[in-house]
Amino acid sequence: MKFLRLLLLFVFVQTQAQQGGMWIPSLLKGMNETEMKNLGMKISADDIYAVNKSSLKDAVPHFDGGCTAEVISDKGLILTNHHCGYDNIQSHSTVEHDYLTDGFWAYKMEDELPNKDLFVTFIIRIEDVTTKVLEGVTSLSSETEKQKKIQENIGVLSRTLPKESWQENSIRTFYDGNQYLLFVTETFRDVRLVGAPPSSIGKFGSDTDNWVWPRHTGDFSLFRIYADKNNRPAAYSPENVPYKPKYFFPISIKGLKENDFTMVMGYPGRTQEYLPAVAVEQIVTTLNPAKVEIRDAALKVQNEFMRKDNAIKIQYASKNASMANSWKKWMGETKGLKKSNAVGIKKEFEAGFQQKVTAAGKQAEYGNLLADFEKNYAEIRDYALARDVFTEVALRNTEILSLGYKLYQLEQIYNTKGEQSFNDRRNNLINGLGDFYKDFNANVDEKVFEKLIEIYAKKYPKQFLPSAFENVNATSLATEVFTQSQLVSYDKIKVLLTGESKTVLENLNKDKGFQVIKAMADGYLKNVAPKYDEINLRNVATQRTYMKAILELSQKSDRIFPDANSTFRVTYGKIKGYKPNDAVVYEPFTYLDGVMEKYIPGDYEFDVPQKLIDLYNTKDYGNYGVKGKMPVAFIATNHTTGGNSGSPALDANGNLIGLNFDRVWEGTMSDIYYSPEICRNIMVDIRYVLFVIDKFAGADNLIKEMKIITPKKK
Numbered sequence: 018m019k020f021l022r023l024l025l026l027f028v029f030v031q032t033q034a035q036q037g038g039m040w041i042p043s044l045l046k047g048m049n050e051t052e053m054k055n056l057g058m059k060i061s062a063d064d065i066y067a068v069n070k071s072s073l074k075d076a077v078p079h080f081d082g083g084c085t086a087e088v089i090s091d092k093g094l095i096l097t098n099h100h101c102g103y104d105n106i107q108s109h110s111t112v113e114h115d116y117l118t119d120g121f122w123a124y125k126m127e128d129e130l131p132n133k134d135l136f137v138t139f140i141i142r143i144e145d146v147t148t149k150v151l152e153g154v155t156s157l158s159s160e161t162e163k164q165k166k167i168q169e170n171i172g173v174l175s176r177t178l179p180k181e182s183w184q185e186n187s188i189r190t191f192y193d194g195n196q197y198l199l200f201v202t203e204t205f206r207d208v209r210l211v212g213a214p215p216s217s218i219g220k221f222g223s224d225t226d227n228w229v230w231p232r233h234t235g236d237f238s239l240f241r242i243y244a245d246k247n248n249r250p251a252a253y254s255p256e257n258v259p260y261k262p263k264y265f266f267p268i269s270i271k272g273l274k275e276n277d278f279t280m281v282m283g284y285p286g287r288t289q290e291y292l293p294a295v296a297v298e299q300i301v302t303t304l305n306p307a308k309v310e311i312r313d314a315a316l317k318v319q320n321e322f323m324r325k326d327n328a329i330k331i332q333y334a335s336k337n338a339s340m341a342n343s344w345k346k347w348m349g350e351t352k353g354l355k356k357s358n359a360v361g362i363k364k365e366f367e368a369g370f371q372q373k374v375t376a377a378g379k380q381a382e383y384g385n386l387l388a389d390f391e392k393n394y395a396e397i398r399d400y401a402l403a404r405d406v407f408t409e410v411a412l413r414n415t416e417i418l419s420l421g422y423k424l425y426q427l428e429q430i431y432n433t434k435g436e437q438s439f440n441d442r443r444n445n446l447i448n449g450l451g452d453f454y455k456d457f458n459a460n461v462d463e464k465v466f467e468k469l470i471e472i473y474a475k476k477y478p479k480q481f482l483p484s485a486f487e488n489v490n491a492t493s494l495a496t497e498v499f500t501q502s503q504l505v506s507y508d509k510i511k512v513l514l515t516g517e518s519k520t521v522l523e524n525l526n527k528d529k530g531f532q533v534i535k536a537m538a539d540g541y542l543k544n545v546a547p548k549y550d551e552i553n554l555r556n557v558a559t560q561r562t563y564m565k566a567i568l569e570l571s572q573k574s575d576r577i578f579p580d581a582n583s584t585f586r587v588t589y590g591k592i593k594g595y596k597p598n599d600a601v602v603y604e605p606f607t608y609l610d611g612v613m614e615k616y617i618p619g620d621y622e623f624d625v626p627q628k629l630i631d632l633y634n635t636k637d638y639g640n641y642g643v644k645g646k647m648p649v650a651f652i653a654t655n656h657t658t659g660g661n662s663g664s665p666a667l668d669a670n671g672n673l674i675g676l677n678f679d680r681v682w683e684g685t686m687s688d689i690y691y692s693p694e695i696c697r698n699i700m701v702d703i704r705y706v707l708f709v710i711d712k713f714a715g716a717d718n719l720i721k722e723m724k725i726i727t728p729k730k731k
Contacts, residue, residue, distance in 0.1 A: 037656045037691040038578035039285050039586040041191075041198070042066035042074055043143040048576075053589050057278030059669045065282075065587060068142045073671055074585065075263035077282045078137035078205075078242075080663055082583075085283030086137060086240070087665035087673060089268060090722035093242035093260030094211065095137065096706070097663035098678045099219030100338060102238035105132040106213050107335050112327065117334060120215035122714045129209035129241055131253050137208055137242060140585050141201040146188060149174055150197040160558045167194075174199070183249045191579040193291070193557075193564040200584065205242045205260060207253040212239035212716060214709050215626055216334075221612065223622035224316075224341045228349050228682040230595075230603055232650045232699050233612045236678040237706045239719065266665060269672035269726045270641060270704050273592060273651060275605050280589045281655040281677050281698065283664030285581035288688045291564055293390040294363035297689055299398060301354050304405055305347045307476055311409040312344035314468040322461045324621055332456045340414060346659075346685045353686030357695055373570040383566040389559050393552055399478040400549040407541045410473045411534060416462045417504050420453065421534030424504075424525055431518055439518050447514055454507035459499055467495035473537075483540035485533075494533070502530030581658055581688075590654030595697050597683055609633055609647035609705075632712055639712050640727060641704040649705045651675065652697040658688050666700040672726055675700035 036056070040049050045062040065073045080086040084101035088094070099106075103117075109130055110116045123129040150170050157163045175186045180201050187200045213219060218235040226232055242260035245251035289296075319337050323330040354360070367387055374383045411418045423446060431439040471491040474482065503509040513528065514521055525531050571577055594605040613633055617623040632638070638647045657664065657677055666675035677700050680687065684696035707725070710716045 035576060036590040036654045036693045037588075037687075037696070038576055039288065039581050039588050039656055039658075040578055041143065042282070042585055042587045045587060049587075053278075053280070056589060056591060057669045058280065058589070060671045064671060066143075071264040073264065073266075073282065073667070074140055076266050077585070077665060078139045079284045079583075079585075080137050081135055082138075083286070083660060084662045085660065085664040085677075087663075087676065088242075088262045088265040089673065090265055090724075091261060092722055093244070093262060094265075094719065094722055095208075095240050095242060096237060096665075096676060097240065098236045098676065099213060099216075099234075099238045100236060100342075100678070101663045102210065102213060102240065103220075103335050103338065105135055105210055105240075106238065107331065108132070109210065110331055112331070115327075115331065116213060117216050117331060120213055120218075120714070121210065122212045122716045123210070124716060124718055126241070126259070129211050131207070131209050132240075134206075135208045135240075136204050136206045138202050138204045141184060141203060143585070144199045144201075145196070146174060146178070146199045147195075147197045150188065160554050164554075171197075189582055189584050191582070192568065193580070194561040195565050195568065196579070198584070203250055205244060205250045207243035207251060207257050209241050209243060210238075211241050212710065212714065212719060214238075214713070217624045217626050218629065218709060218713075220338075221623070221625075222615070224320075224338075224345065225622050227341065228345045228679060228685060230652055230681045230697065230699060231607045231611060232679065233607055233609075233615060234650065234678065234701065235705055235709050236701050237676060237709075239710075265724070266667075266671075266673040267724045267726055268703055268707070269668055269670075269674055270707065271726060271728045272643060273606070273648075273668075273674060273702070275592050275594065277592045278589070278669040279592055279653040279655055279674070279700075280587060280667045280671075281657055281661060281664045281700075282585070282587050282667070283657075283661045283677070284583050285586055285588075285658045286583050286660030288581040288658055290578075290580055290689065290691065291560070291567065292363075292689060293387065293394075293563070294360050294367060295391050295394045297354060297363060298360050299394055299401070300689070301351050301360070303398060303402055305351045307402060308405055308409050309344060309347050309351075310476070311406070311469060311472055312340055312414060314472060315414040315465045316341055316344060318464045318468060319461060322458070322464075329458055329461060332458055333461065336456065345682070349680075349682035349685040350688065351686075353683035353692075353695055354690060356683055357686060357690060357692050359686060359690040362690070370567070370570070374566065377570060379566070379570070383562065386559060386563050386566065390556070390563075393556050393559065397549065397552040397556070399480070400545055400552065402476070403478050403481050403541065403545045404549050406473060406477050407537065407545070410469045411537050411541075415466050415469050416453075416457055417459075417466060417498065417502070417530050418534045418537070420450075420504055420510075421531050422538060424531055425535055425538050428522055428525065431522060436518055443514055443518075443521070447511060450507055450510065459505045463495050463499040466498065467491045470494060481540060481544045483536045485536045498530045498533060501528075503528050504530040581660065583660055588656045590656070590693070592651055592653045593697070594652070595681070595695065597681070597695075603652075605652050606648060606702075607650045609649055612649065626713075628713055637712060638708060641708040641711070643704075647705065647708060648702040650699060650701050652681065652699050654693050654696065655698045656687055656691050656696065657698040661698070666703075673703055675703045676706070 043066050050062040076088040078086050080097045080101055084097055086095040086097035089096050106116050154163050154166050171188045178186050180186050185202050188197055190197055214235050221234045243257035244260040248261050319333050323333055427442055430442050474486045474489050503513040592605050594603050596602050615623050616625045636645055661677050664677040665673050668674045677698055679699040681697040687696040711720050
């Protein structure tokens with residue numbers, strides 16, 4: 018089949034180098050390698066990905082399932098973002114030892130701190146298993162049966178395909194179900210905190226500067242991977258030794274300039290580049306605005322408490338940052354999609370697609386796809402809005418409701434699986450709730466609850482709104498819940514969950530907090546979820562066929578990359594400034610001067626440590642400064658998304674020059690539509706990282722571990 022050959026080969030060559038795309042590293046040879054060399058790359062595709070020899074891929078682990086890291090020494094030292102390590106830095110922080118505020122540095126290995134449940138995963142090899150996964154699928158008639166068979170095949174293959182005993186098999190789908198790849202991986206679960214700058218460096222600018230340029234954030238932290246005596250994965254043990262990697266990155270401080278080649282490797286989370294115009298329009302006009310409104314209200318409440326109380330600031334630091342990240346991203350995404358006319362451009366593409374279908378005589382197969390999208394997205398609109406509102410209010414941003422939903426699921430387990438399953442889940446729940454209540458403040462959550470219930474009653478489509486929330490007084494309901502519910506404290510909920518299952522469930526259903534989430538969940542699961550799933554399944558099938566058609570009808574010069582799905586990818590581009598608005602032009606580099614220009618003594622977001630001020634005043638930059646200035650960050654045209662946080666930014670020779678940590682605000686639209694004119698990824702300059710480790714922290718022990726390439730003396 019033409020489209021499958023296209024997927025497997027990628028051997029076509031283009032005369033002009035292009036940018037954008039998230040490419041599978043095992044398939045770089047051909048078009049991608051030629052593009053990369055035309056942009057300035059000096060290494061080969063084999064240097065990036067190889068199975069039988071060490072390569073760049075061996076130094077890029079998936080960090081904690083949601084970020085990326087890079088190995089920077091032969092003793093397993095890894096570098097990632099400060100915000101990626103934030104949970105672990107926070108978990109070690111107390112009011113007495115506040116590593117978030119003061120930073121943390123291990124000056125010898127025995128001082129490095131173990132982290133519960135933290136893990137990193139390396140890619141060993143990638144193989145195409147499309148034919149095996151789709152075996153017996155095409156003969157099935159319904160989409161539900163097809164998906165069930167695919168999952169059965171994946172389960173069997175994951176268990177039976179060859180690997181070492183300490184490795185794992187993972188099969189992931191690409192091109193909306195038109196290709197399946199096997200990833201053989203190794204996961205290390207003894208990962209220790211080595212170093213983190215104070216938040217006034219690692220989180221400088223906080224929410225105000227998040228997603229914007231110019232940026233002045235030293236967004237990095239250091240960890241170390243430990244292994245058993247055979248250099249294999251092992252659970253934490255004092256007997257473990259530093260991991261010896263197959264490869265680690267040399268670090269270049271030779272300097273950067275505009276139009277230099279850059280490459281980013283990592284694990285981008287999720288993109289939807291091939292959505293039809295009608296879907297993008299729904300995101301812009303309906304779904305994003307609703308989610309932004311909900312998070313805006315929750316963030317305002319949390320921020321007010323965090324500014325007044327340092328203990329609350331520590332409790333909510335990580336949760337608040339995560340919440341704000343998506344909130345601001347959705348706003349920028351909407352702005353960028355409008356600015357770039359993404360909906361209009363997609364409509365033009367669809368008109369051309371329809372012409373190709375007709376010219377190829379494929380009307381029977383593909384002629385109704387766009388009409389089906391129009392019908393399905395019109396039908397799913399209110400269900401999708403209800404789903405997002407329920408998820409944002411009940412499951413993500415109101416803590417007492419998200420906890421209540423776990424108790425609601427506990428009741429469902431009893432109803433469907435019986436006593437034993439109930440007891441197992443209850444015990445696990447009780448054991449895990451200590452961490453939840455450690456970072457829970459009832460006063461904060463009561464105000465969040467009040468604001469979000471008010472939005473829920475207003476935004477939730479009226480035809481689905483549970484009767485209990487019609488004309489609800491959110492303030493009175495919040496007071497009632499937080500003065501009467503047992504869910505507000507760990508001690509009370511342990512009592513609530515103690516006893517025989519029937520007694521526990523009877524008491525649960527008398528609890529005011531549980532009653533609120535149960536009314537919301539019952540209404541959602543009865544009136545929204547089934548129909549949403551039905552229509553969405555139709556969209557999944559239509560999207561798969563649409564993607565198949567795009568691949569089949571494409572030209573050899575077309576650049577068709579698979580959507581991100583948290584698997585290993587390579588993206589490449591050039592260091593470049595940009596013009597976000599009329600008469601506004603941004604340069605691609607920032608310096609420590611900008612930190613001092615933004616400095617506000619004692620401010621939550623823009624305070625600066627005195628030692629950094631002293632280093633700036635004396636221009637004590639060591640080997641890392643350039644002509645009396647200290648580089649901090651830079652931007653380029655690399656196509657990144659969430660999950661690329663912490664990704665290594667590499668030069669033309671594959672040396673580490675920085676690490677990715679953000680995108681420009683309008684450029685967040687690249688999850689749906691990438692434009693090299695607007696989209697820029699933001700990276701912290703490795704020279705700033707080394708300067709902070711060396712001159713600010715005095716952690717010479719870490720500097721000595723690294724292989725640092727310095728400029729040749731003239």
